[in-house]
Amino acid sequence: MSTQQAHPTLLIPGPIEVSDEVTQAMGRFAQSHVGMPFVNLFGETLTMLRDVFQTKNPASQPFVIAGSGTLGWDLVAANLVEPGEDVLVLHTGYFADSFADCFSIYGAKPTQLKAPIGQRPQHPEIEKALKEKKYKAITVTHVDTSTGVLSQIAALSELVHRVSPDTLFIVDGVCSIGAEELHFDDMKVDVALTASQKAIGCPPGLSIMMVSERAMDVFKNRKSPPGSYYASFKNWLPIMQNYEAKKPSYFATPPTQLVTALNAALKQLLTESMNTRFQRHKDISDRVKKAVGDMGLKQLASDPDNQAHAMTAMYLPEGLTPPEVLPKLLERGVIFAGGLHKEIATRYIRFGHMGVTVTNDQERKEVDKALKALKEVLDDVKKAKGQ
Amino acid sequence: MSTQQAHPTLLIPGPIEVSDEVTQAMGRFAQSHVGMPFVNLFGETLTMLRDVFQTKNPASQPFVIAGSGTLGWDLVAANLVEPGEDVLVLHTGYFADSFADCFSIYGAKPTQLKAPIGQRPQHPEIEKALKEKKYKAITVTHVDTSTGVLSQIAALSELVHRVSPDTLFIVDGVCSIGAEELHFDDMKVDVALTASQKAIGCPPGLSIMMVSERAMDVFKNRKSPPGSYYASFKNWLPIMQNYEAKKPSYFATPPTQLVTALNAALKQLLTESMNTRFQRHKDISDRVKKAVGDMGLKQLASDPDNQAHAMTAMYLPEGLTPPEVLPKLLERGVIFAGGLHKEIATRYIRFGHMGVTVTNDQERKEVDKALKALKEVLDDVKKAKGQ
Numbered sequence: 001m002s003t004q005q006a007h008p009t010l011l012i013p014g015p016i017e018v019s020d021e022v023t024q025a026m027g028r029f030a031q032s033h034v035g036m037p038f039v040n041l042f043g044e045t046l047t048m049l050r051d052v053f054q055t056k057n058p059a060s061q062p063f064v065i066a067g068s069g070t071l072g073w074d075l076v077a078a079n080l081v082e083p084g085e086d087v088l089v090l091h092t093g094y095f096a097d098s099f100a101d102c103f104s105i106y107g108a109k110p111t112q113l114k115a116p117i118g119q120r121p122q123h124p125e126i127e128k129a130l131k132e133k134k135y136k137a138i139t140v141t142h143v144d145t146s147t148g149v150l151s152q153i154a155a156l157s158e159l160v161h162r163v164s165p166d167t168l169f170i171v172d173g174v175c176s177i178g179a180e181e182l183h184f185d186d187m188k189v190d191v192a193l194t195a196s197q198k199a200i201g202c203p204p205g206l207s208i209m210m211v212s213e214r215a216m217d218v219f220k221n222r223k224s225p226p227g228s229y230y231a232s233f234k235n236w237l238p239i240m241q242n243y244e245a246k247k248p249s250y251f252a253t254p255p256t257q258l259v260t261a262l263n264a265a266l267k268q269l270l271t272e273s274m275n276t277r278f279q280r281h282k283d284i285s286d287r288v289k290k291a292v293g294d295m296g297l298k299q300l301a302s303d304p305d306n307q308a309h310a311m312t313a314m315y316l317p318e319g320l321t322p323p324e325v326l327p328k329l330l331e332r333g334v335i336f337a338g339g340l341h342k343e344i345a346t347r348y349i350r351f352g353h354m355g356v357t358v359t360n361d362q363e364r365k366e367v368d369k370a371l372k373a374l375k376e377v378l379d380d381v382k383k384a385k386g387q
Numbered sequence: 388m389s390t391q392q393a394h395p396t397l398l399i400p401g402p403i404e405v406s407d408e409v410t411q412a413m414g415r416f417a418q419s420h421v422g423m424p425f426v427n428l429f430g431e432t433l434t435m436l437r438d439v440f441q442t443k444n445p446a447s448q449p450f451v452i453a454g455s456g457t458l459g460w461d462l463v464a465a466n467l468v469e470p471g472e473d474v475l476v477l478h479t480g481y482f483a484d485s486f487a488d489c490f491s492i493y494g495a496k497p498t499q500l501k502a503p504i505g506q507r508p509q510h511p512e513i514e515k516a517l518k519e520k521k522y523k524a525i526t527v528t529h530v531d532t533s534t535g536v537l538s539q540i541a542a543l544s545e546l547v548h549r550v551s552p553d554t555l556f557i558v559d560g561v562c563s564i565g566a567e568e569l570h571f572d573d574m575k576v577d578v579a580l581t582a583s584q585k586a587i588g589c590p591p592g593l594s595i596m597m598v599s600e601r602a603m604d605v606f607k608n609r610k611s612p613p614g615s616y617y618a619s620f621k622n623w624l625p626i627m628q629n630y631e632a633k634k635p636s637y638f639a640t641p642p643t644q645l646v647t648a649l650n651a652a653l654k655q656l657l658t659e660s661m662n663t664r665f666q667r668h669k670d671i672s673d674r675v676k677k678a679v680g681d682m683g684l685k686q687l688a689s690d691p692d693n694q695a696h697a698m699t700a701m702y703l704p705e706g707l708t709p710p711e712v713l714p715k716l717l718e719r720g721v722i723f724a725g726g727l728h729k730e731i732a733t734r735y736i737r738f739g740h741m742g743v744t745v746t747n748d749q750e751r752k753e754v755d756k757a758l759k760a761l762k763e764v765l766d767d768v769k770k771a772k773g774q
Contacts, residue, residue: 205642255592
C-alpha cells in the first residue's frame with residue numbers, strides 16, 4: 001500500500017510521480033553533509049550514475065549539484081566553452097532558445113539550426129554547418145519537452161565525430177536520461193545532462209550530469225577561468241571526486257534529503273538493465289501513441305522517427321484549448337501539461353509517461369487511467385459542442 | 388511523538404534538525420510546478436519571507452531558488468555589481484574568502500578587510516576604507532559559521548549609510564536569518580541572503596534572499612547584462628513576482644517538495660514574533676556559553692559582543708583534536724562539527740543551536756543532552772590522559 005496521501009496522478013513531462021521508497025527517503029531525518037553515513041550514500045549515488053549513463057571509463061565524471069535542470073546549461077557554458085568560441089545549437093523547440101541564451105551570457109557565440117515545429121534539423125544541413133565553421137561544441141536536446149521531439153543520438157554522434165571530431169558532443173537529456181536510449185561511452189557523448197525530476201524518478205532540485213574524459217581535459221586546459229562561481233567545475237570537481245572516494249569534502253552544502261531520495265531512485269532504477277527500461281518506455285509510448293491516434297489526435301512530431309518515448313505532445317481538436325481540457329482531466333484525477341512552445345502553446349497538451357508510471361504500469365495503471373480520462377473528456381466536449 | 392526514525396541529534400551549524408511537520412512536507416506527493424495548489428503554496432511562501440526578514444516595503448523582492456546557500460553569492464555578484472566595480476568584503480572567517488572569490492569570477496574587484504581569528508574588522512578601519520574608494524557594495528557575514536563570530540548589523544549599517552550612502556549594504560545571513568536580530572527595513576539592508584537548512588529549519592537545497600527596492604533599481608539600471616544565466620535576476624524576477632501573485636510561471640522547475648517543506652517551516656517559525664524567536668536563541672546561547680566556559684573551553688570569539696547566538700565555536704583543550712572528540716560525542720548520540728577555518732581547523736569544534744532545537748528546547752532537550760555529552764567526553768579524555 002502506498003504511504004502517500006491520495007492525490008491526482010501527475011503525468012506531465014516532469015516532475016513525475018515518485019515511488020514510496022523515494023518519498024520515504026525525502027522524509028529522512030537531518031544528516032550531516034560531512035558525516036560518514038551521508039558521505040557513503042552520496043559516493044554510492046555518484047557511482048550508480050555511471051551505470052545509468054552507461055559509462056565504464058573511470059575518467060568519466062559525474063556531477064550532482066543542488067539546482068534545477070537549467071543549471072546544467074550554466075555548467076556546460078561556463079566550463080566547457082570559452083568567450084568568443086562558436087557553439088552549434090540544434091533547435092527542436094523551447095529549450096534550444098534558452099540554452100543558446102545561456103551560452104551568450106558566458107560570452108560564447110551560439111548559432112541555432114532550427115527545424116519546423118515537430119521536426120528536427122536534418123543531417124545534411126548539420127553536416128554543412130559543421131563544415132562552415134569550427135565549433136567548440138554542438139548541443140542537441142534529446143527529448144524536447146516542449147514538442148515531444150526525439151533526436152537520434154547515435155546517428156548524430158557518428159556525424160559529428162566524422163565531420164568535426166574536435167567538437168564536443170553535448171546532449172541535453174533532461175527529459176530523456178532513464179527513459180530514452182543513451183549509451184554514454186558507445187555513443188561517444190561528451191556531456192549528458194539531466195535533472196532529478198524526470199525519468200530518473202526523484203523530486204526536483206538536483207542538476208545531474210556526466211562529463212567525458214575528453215571534455216574534462218578540455219576544461220582542464222581552459223585559458224580563461226570558468227565563467228561562474230556556483231557552476232564552476234573547478235569548485236565542484238574535487239568535491240565530487242572526494243565524495244565518490246567516500247571522503248568528506250566541502251564547497252557548498254549538498255541537499256542531503258534530495259540526494260538520499262536520488263540514491264533510492266537509482267537503486268530502484270538499476271534493479272533491471274537499462275535496455276529493459278528503455279524497452280518498457282517504448283512499449284508504453286507505443287500504446288499511448290496508438291490510443292491518442294485512435295482518438296483522432298495528431299502529435300506535434302508527426303514522423304514516428306521523431307517521437308519521444310518519454311512523453312507525447314498532441315494537438316487538441318480544432319477550436320479546443322488546454323484551459324478547456326486540463327481542468328476536466330483534473331476532475332478525473334489526471335494532471336497533463338499545457339503547451340510550452342510559444343508559437344502554438346494554446347493548441348496542444350503534453351502527457352509525460354516516464355519512471356514508475358511506466359515501470360510499475362501493471363500495479364499503478366496510470367497510463368490506462370489517463371487514456372480513459374482523455375477519451376471521456378474529448379467525448380464530453382464533442383457532445384457539449386453538439387458534434 | 389516524532390514520526391522520524393531514531394537518529395543522532397544533528398547539532399552542527401547547519402543543516403539542523405527539522406520538525407516532524409517539515410519532514411512530512413518533504414514527503415509530499417509529486418505536484419505540478421505550474422498547478423494552482425503548488426502555485427498558491429509557493430506564492431504564500433514568498434510572502435511569508437517578508438515577515439521573516441521584517442520588510443513592509445512591497446518593493447522588497449524575495450527570491451527562493453533551487454541551490455545551496457553558496458548560490459546566493461552568485462546572485463549578488465552577477466546581478467548587483469558590474470565588472471570593474473569595487474566591493475569591500477569584511478572578513479570574519481572562511482566565508483569572506485569565498486564570497487570575494489565569487490566577486491572576482493564575475494569581474495568585480497573585491498577588497499578584503501581582515502581581522503584576527505575570532506574578531507571582526509573594527510568600525511574606524513571600515514570607515515577609513517569606505518572613504519578611500521567608491522565601493523559599489525560592502526558585504527558582511529552576519530554569523531561566520533567557521534568562527535562563530537557575530538557582526539553588528541545595525542551599527543555597521545549606520546556607518547555605511549553615513550559614510551558612503553550609495554554603497555549597497557549586503558548581509559550574508561546564511562547562519563543568521565531566523566536566529567539573529569535582523570530587521571531588513573529598519574537596518575536599511577539591501578540584500579540579506581540565506582539558505583534553507585540553517586535557522587529557518589528546512590532541509591538544504593534552497594537559496595533564499597531578500598533584495599531591497601534600492602538594490603532592485605541598481606539591478607534594473609545595469610549597463611552590462613547579468614553575469615550568469617541560472618543566477619540571473621532577469622530570469623527569476625518575473626517568476627518570483629508571478630508566483631507571489633499566484634500566477635503560474637516558468638523559467639526552471641522549482642523543487643516542489645523542498646518549497647513545500649519551506650512553507651511548513653515558515654508557518655511554524657511565524658507562530659511567534661521574530662523578537663521572541665531572537666530572544667530564545669540568545670537565552671539558549673547564554674546557557675551554552677556559560678556551560679562550555681565552566682568546562683574550561685575558550686571560544687574563538689572571546690569578546691561576548693562578537694559571539695553568535697546561533698552557534699558556538701570553541702577551542703578544544705590543548706593537544707586534543709576533533710577526530711578524538713567527535714566520534715565519542717556520536718557514541719552519545721550527538722553530532723557536532725569540526726573546525727572549518729583553515730589555519731586552526733584541527734584545534735576547535737562547532738556546536739549549532741538553532742531552530743527547533745532552540746524553540747522546542749523544553750520537549751527536545753537537545754541542548755542539555757549535548758552539553759552533558761560534551762562534559763562526559765572531556766572528563767573521559769582527561770581521565771585517559773591521567774590528568
